[in-house]
Amino acid sequence: MKKILNDETKKYLYYVFDETNQEQLLKQMSTVLIQKKFVKESYQDAVIEREREFPTGLPTGGIHIAIPHTDCVHVETEGFLVGVLETPVEFEIMATNNEYVNVEIVFMLAIKKPENQVFMLQKLIALCQDSEKLMLLKKGEKIEEIEKLLGTII
Structure with a gap:
């Protein structure tokens, strides 16, 4: 795991992860959110369980993504963590049954107010x-542009 952007005041974090197992990746990412006080410790188990029941993999054009999140009761401060994966990790595709995609970017959401979930998801889908x-996110080279981009999501 390597920190790239870490500005809690802007409500987003941007890291590179080298984990190849989905559950271990979700544990690492949620640990970052716990340490940065975005979420409660209960978030980790809750986000893993929710991903099992309601998969979040999305086969977007070229670079596939996942958007794991869980209930707001596990959230302290609204924000999100972008995880760029050095090696793609298999996620089940949202709203399918046993269809999978190799994900390269994970957006782990910490949503405090349920009414904000739709807005944040719309921004991410766009x-x-x-x-x-x-x-741009995957390469991680133009940090100022990445900061501007991430700032538009929340």
Whole structure:
């Protein structure tokens, strides 16, 4: 795991992860959110369980993503963690039964107010439909542009 952007005041974090197992990746990512006080310790088990029941993998054009999240009772401060994966990790595709996609970017959400979930998901879906923006996130080279992009989500 390597920290790239870590500005809690802007409500987003941006890290690179080298985990290849989905559950271990979710544990690592939720641990970052716990340490940064975005979520309660209960978030970790809750997000893993929710991903089992309601998968969040999305086969977007080129770079596939996942958007794991869980109930607001586990959240302290609203925000999100972008995890760029050095090696793709298999996630089940949202709203399917046993269809999978190799994910390269994970957006782990910490949503405090349920009414904000739809807004944040709409922003993420719009971002994920833009292959150039996803490539910008994946490469991690133009930090100022990445900061501007992530700032539009929350």
